[in-house]
Structure formats: structure tokens, C-alpha cells
Amino acid sequence: MKALLSAALVLAVFGSVVQAAQEAKFDYDCRIEAKRTGGWTPYGIKFSINEEDGTVLVDHGMETPGEEGPVTVKLKRRDNETLRFKWRIGLRTTEGTIMSIGYRVDFKPETKAGQMWVAIPSGGARDGPGTLFCK
Numbered sequence: 001m002k003a004l005l006s007a008a009l010v011l012a013v014f015g016s017v018v019q020a021a022q023e024a025k026f027d028y029d030c031r032i033e034a035k036r037t038g039g040w041t042p043y044g045i046k047f048s049i050n051e052e053d054g055t056v057l058v059d060h061g062m063e064t065p066g067e068e069g070p071v072t073v074k075l076k077r078r079d080n081e082t083l084r085f086k087w088r089i090g091l092r093t094t095e096g097t098i099m100s101i102g103y104r105v106d107f108k109p110e111t112k113a114g115q116m117w118v119a120i121p122s123g124g125a126r127d128g129p130g131t132l133f134c135k
Contacts, residue, residue, distance in 0.1 A: 026059060028107075032116055034130030040091065040101055040118045041127040049075060049083065049109070056085040064089045065098060082114075083107050107132065 026046035034041040042061035049056050059070040073087045084106050090098040102119035116130040 026057070028112065028134040030114075030132040030134035032130040032132055034116070035128030038120065038127050040120055041116065041130050045105075045116075045132075046070075047085075047105075051075065056083075058085070058087055060087065060089060060103065062089060062091060065092055066090075078106060081108050081110060083109065105132065107134075 025048070027048040029044070029046050031044045032042060045061050046059040047056050054075045055072050056075050057070050057072050067089060071087050071089070073085050076084045078084050084104065086102065086104045088100055088102045091101050093099050099121060101121075104117045104119070105114055107114035112134040114132040114134070116132060118127050118130075120127075
């Protein structure tokens with residue numbers, strides 16, 4: 001009985017997180033063009049910028065074990081045109097282990113374009129920098 005109750009609770013929590021992610025409205029929907037040799041770069045991301053509190057809500061488009069839904073990260077202004085935000089997520093490797101991957105985006109709201117870099121802690125295959133094209 002306890003196992004069924006625990007499973008029901010996990011499903012309820014998971015379902016509410018997924019529903020919240022689906023209901024979130026994002027200001028930018030971006031496709032990413034990149035050299036994908038390691039599979040670490042997503043094909044697209046969605047995000048909303050809140051300059052008042054200096055945060056960005058990011059739907060990173062990657063399947064993360066145990067970390068469902070968008071992430072909220074800090075926003076930094078690089079110059080008059082460019083905004084920067086970073087996040088780190090755990091992704092499963094081909095060996096089944098979880099590796100912490102870092103992402104950095106420099107974005108220009110005026111042109112709705114930017115660059116994404118991926119920081120991979122191992123010496124294996126790397127993805128090239130990605131170019132964001134947003135609408």
C-alpha cells in the first residue's frame with residue numbers, strides 16, 4: 001500500500017511540473033544551428049527575460065534525468081546590445097552516467113540572434129558553438 005501511495009505521489013508531482021512547463025509562455029523560441037558531434041547541443045531553446053529581477057526562464061530542450069521543466073538563471077548585461085545567461089544541467093552519457101554540462105548564451109534582443117557555447121567536462125567529442133535564430 002505504501003509503495004502505491006509513493007508512486008502516486010511521484011506521478012502527481014512529476015505531472016504538475018510537466019504541466020507547468022507546458023503552460024509557461026516564452027518570449028523567444030529559438031532554433032540552434034551547430035556542429036553536433038557529441039549530441040550535447042539542443043536543436044532549440046525557449047526563454048523569457050525578466051530584466052526587472054535579472055533572471056531568465058529557460059526551457060533548454062534537453063532530456064534531463066530527474067530535472068524536469070524550465071530552469072531560472074541569472075541574467076547579465078555584457079554591453080548595450082548583448083545579454084548573457086548560463087545554466088548547468090546533468091545529462092546522461094552513453095555509458096549511463098550523469099555528466100554536468102554547462103551552457104552559455106550571448107543574446108541580442110534587437111536582432112533576436114545569439115551564440116550558444118557548451119562546456120563539457122570530459123575530453124571526448126565536443127559540439128561546436130551554436131548560432132541562435134529566434135522568433
